[in-house]
Amino acid sequence: MNTTTFSLYELNALVRQTIEQTLDDEYWVEAELAECRVNRGHCYMELIQKDEHSNTPIARAQAKCWQNTWAMLGPYFEKTTGQPLHAGLKTRLKVYPQFHETYGFSWIVTDIDPTYTLGDMTKRRQEIIRQLQEEGVFDLQRELQFPLFCLNIAVVSSQTAAGYGDFVNQLADSPYEFRTQLYPATMQGEQVEQSIIEALNCIYHDIDNFDCVVIIRGGGATADLSGFDTLALAENVAQFPLPIITGIGHDRDESVLDMVSHQRVKTPTAAAQFLISHLDATMQRIDNYQERITRYATIKMETEHLRLAHLAERIPSLFSLVKTRQEARLDTLANRIQSALILTIEKQHHQLHMLQHRVKALDPALLLKRGYSITLHQGRVLRSADNIKPGTEIETRLEQGTIISITK
Amino acid sequence: MTYEESLKQLEDIVRKMEAGDYSIDELAEKLTLAQQLISQCKEKLEKTDSEIKKILENR
Numbered sequence: 001m002n003t004t005t006f007s008l009y010e011l012n013a014l015v016r017q018t019i020e021q022t023l024d025d026e027y028w029v030e031a032e033l034a035e036c037r038v039n040r041g042h043c044y045m046e047l048i049q050k051d052e053h054s055n056t057p058i059a060r061a062q063a064k065c066w067q068n069t070w071a072m073l074g075p076y077f078e079k080t081t082g083q084p085l086h087a088g089l090k091t092r093l094k095v096y097p098q099f100h101e102t103y104g105f106s107w108i109v110t111d112i113d114p115t116y117t118l119g120d121m122t123k124r125r126q127e128i129i130r131q132l133q134e135e136g137v138f139d140l141q142r143e144l145q146f147p148l149f150c151l152n153i154a155v156v157s158s159q160t161a162a163g164y165g166d167f168v169n170q171l172a173d174s175p176y177e178f179r180t181q182l183y184p185a186t187m188q189g190e191q192v193e194q195s196i197i198e199a200l201n202c203i204y205h206d207i208d209n210f211d212c213v214v215i216i217r218g219g220g221a222t223a224d225l226s227g228f229d230t231l232a233l234a235e236n237v238a239q240f241p242l243p244i245i246t247g248i249g250h251d252r253d254e255s256v257l258d259m260v261s262h263q264r265v266k267t268p269t270a271a272a273q274f275l276i277s278h279l280d281a282t283m284q285r286i287d288n289y290q291e292r293i294t295r296y297a298t299i300k301m302e303t304e305h306l307r308l309a310h311l312a313e314r315i316p317s318l319f320s321l322v323k324t325r326q327e328a329r330l331d332t333l334a335n336r337i338q339s340a341l342i343l344t345i346e347k348q349h350h351q352l353h354m355l356q357h358r359v360k361a362l363d364p365a366l367l368l369k370r371g372y373s374i375t376l377h378q379g380r381v382l383r384s385a386d387n388i389k390p391g392t393e394i395e396t397r398l399e400q401g402t403i404i405s406i407t408k
Numbered sequence: 409m410t411y412e413e414s415l416k417q418l419e420d421i422v423r424k425m426e427a428g429d430y431s432i433d434e435l436a437e438k439l440t441l442a443q444q445l446i447s448q449c450k451e452k453l454e455k456t457d458s459e460i461k462k463i464l465e466n467r
Contacts, residue, residue, distance in 0.1 A: 312464050319460050323453045329415075330446050333422050337442050340425035341435065348432060 012101040019099045026096045026110060033087050034060070041067035043074065043085070047093075047107065063095065065109035073112045080114035081121065092116035121229065128231045128256050137238040141262040144243045148282045150211040150275060153180045154203040154242075156196055158187045163218025163247070163268035170272035176279050181210075187217040187248070192227025197236050207242065214275075215257070216247040216268035228255040237261055247271035368399040411452045418445040 006014070031047035034057075038044075042064060049059040065073060078084045085091070094111035132138040153171075157164040159182060171178040183199035186192060196215065203213055215237075227233075228248060234256045237244055243262035247270055248255065258264040265271045360366075364374060375382045376395045382388070388407055396403040409417075421442045424430055430438055 315460060315464060316457075319457060323457055326415075326453055327450065330418075330449050333418055333442075334446055336422045337425060337439065340422065341439065344425070344428060344430075344432070344435065347428070 009101050012099070016099040016101065019097050019105075023097045026094050028092060028094050028113070029107070030090070030092050030116070031059075031061075031063075032090050033085065036085055036087050036089075038070070038074070041070065043070045043109075045085075045109070061107055062105065063093065063107040063109055064098075065112075069110055073109070077112050077114045077117070081118050085112070089117050090120040125229050125256050128229065128234055129259065131231060132234055132238060132256075132260060135235070137235060138260060140238050141240070141244060141260055144241075144262055146243050146262065146278065147211045148285075150278055151176065151178055152209055152211045153178060153275065154206075154210045154213045155180050155182045156185050156199045156203075156213065156215040157182060157217060157268070159184045161187065161216070161218035161268075163216050166218070167214070167216055167247075167268035167272045170269055171275065174272075174276045174279075176276065178275065189227060193230045193233045196233055200236050200240055203242075204240070210242060212262075212275075213240065213242050213244045214247065214268075214271050215244060215261070216271055218268060228257040230256075233257060234260050245271050245274060365399075368397065371399075373398050409448075411449060414445050414449050414452075418442055418449070421445075 029047070031049055033045055034048040035046035036043065045063040045065070047059075047061045047063050048057050050056060051058050074085065083089075092113040093107070093109050094113075095107035095109055097105070098108045099105050129138065155164065155167065157167070164182065168180055171180060183202050185199040186195040200213070203210060237246075237257055238260040245263045245265060246255075246258050246261040247265045247268045248257065263274060265274050368374070374397045376397065377388065377392065382394065388394070390408050392407045394405060394407060396405065421438050425435075425438065425442075
């Protein structure tokens, strides 16, 4: 054992020398960022490696990226991955060790591999998607029917975002009377998940007043989108009972939020345009139906008119048939009257004639003519001689003349 | 009186006349009534005919 006592500086210098001699190269290292902040143009990071199963840190180290390097790497990383370097990201860094007598050990970052982070993000996103699919909620939003008349809109956005103003103005300029209500939420950074979930919960309490939800975010494509790629947020959006339109403003890969939402658009303005176009389509549909109804009704009316005209044309001839029949019936009745009258009169004539004959046959003149005579006593016909006393004057009428005689 | 009522009455008279149901004294009276009914019916037919034509022309 070395018994020399070193000053701290000496000992630290020894460590520095040892490190410089033994680790004199640059190394690529995979590590998660536990911390990341920029100060005076330098980027200070804390690297961490967690145990895969227990999540407990098993390695930890400081890392720095000096201003001249960071000025290139920072923007490049953000441009490639769509988000700035920040805590929670998994990174692949090119480093060399540095031990400073005063400041201790630190890895100095000379390069960052954004594709590694991108790959990790994709992997994480795929993991979230797989989980959502397993839960059976991944397609729920797309299965919702977008309301035909979507006029009442709950907006989740940051109140001060330019995108929100664009969205509201665009709707106000449309011919429709949209009603929007803002549910303010933080749309950037660590608070995104919590903040949007809270806003959705508030909307849920008031759900009957809305037809759909729009989640919009103003700002450029370079802003941090990682907050939108979380399982909890995706689950909340996927299972929300109203259709959700996302317009979180980026051109790169879709975020998980975009994938589970009912409709994804690029910008808040596009979200407004989508709503307006949807109503345009609804109006167009109504117009079409109106036109079809009018056309149908017109054709139907024309057909009925024609049918009536045809029927009307047939009426005079039909009635003339009725009239002829009725006239014939009346004529027949008139003829029957005449026949009946003639018959009656003839019958009466005949009866009279018969009576006349019978009367004639009874005429006493006929008997007188045949030689019979009529004897009268005091003007009355005598049918018996019984009551005639002798000396009675009787009158005998003959065919010609009358004999007055006295009985004996 | 409607056309049908008139016709019914007329037929009634004719039937009774043919059956000899009327006395000679009634005959002339019934005959006059029958003639009146016949002309009423004929008039109604003519009137209906011209009305139909008029209605259809004005359509």
